[in-house]
Amino acid sequence: MAKESKENDKYDKRLAAVCGLFCKSCSIYIGSTEDPERLKPIAAGYGKKPEEIRCLGCRSDVRFIYCQTCKLDKCAAGKGIEFCGSCESYPCEDLKTFQAAMPHRIELWKAHERIREAGPEKWYAEMIEKYSCPNCGTINSTYDFKCRECGASPSCAYVAEHKEEIVLQLDQLKKMK
Numbered sequence: 001m002a003k004e005s006k007e008n009d010k011y012d013k014r015l016a017a018v019c020g021l022f023c024k025s026c027s028i029y030i031g032s033t034e035d036p037e038r039l040k041p042i043a044a045g046y047g048k049k050p051e052e053i054r055c056l057g058c059r060s061d062v063r064f065i066y067c068q069t070c071k072l073d074k075c076a077a078g079k080g081i082e083f084c085g086s087c088e089s090y091p092c093e094d095l096k097t098f099q100a101a102m103p104h105r106i107e108l109w110k111a112h113e114r115i116r117e118a119g120p121e122k123w124y125a126e127m128i129e130k131y132s133c134p135n136c137g138t139i140n141s142t143y144d145f146k147c148r149e150c151g152a153s154p155s156c157a158y159v160a161e162h163k164e165e166i167v168l169q170l171d172q173l174k175k176m177k
Contacts, residue, residue, distance in 0.1 A: 017058035020111035085112025104142035
């Protein structure tokens with residue numbers, strides 16, 4: 001089924017993080033805007049209530065606990081740049097450490113390259129396509145192996161491309177706890 005164009009798929013700078021992440025594919029964002037039940041286990045892991053961890057995008061006024069203390073955001077603002085990939089120090093050690101820490105950051109280098117080549121609006125449209133279920137068009141997160149709406153597997157092109165690496169990184173993170 002082809003996905004119909006939606007008004008909310010237009011470029012929204014609040015959902016394009018300076019680090020190169022696409023906020024619409026974030027579990028916290030999805031939980032904050034569409035699926036509040038998704039926030040309950042995440043909030044419990046932080047010892048918080050679901051309403052305390054809401055996020056409406058990395059450049060919004062309502063940001064996840066982790067995003068509120070983001071060094072990359074403050075650094076980019078201080079340098080007057082929109083994305084880390086525009087910095088003369090790219091990729092800095094902070095960004096390298098950030099990228100390596102979690103599976104949803106696997107493609108940060110590709111994201112910055114694409115933003116430089118095509119611009120943020122085109123990259124954003126490509127991310128909508130990459131994270132959308134090929135069956136029903138629902139945007140899924142890196143951690144949704146099956147579509148959260150229709151159950152299709154894989155949930156999106158990102159998961160199809162990186163599932164083994166995601167599972168491996170998640171296993172490594174569990175061992176570290």
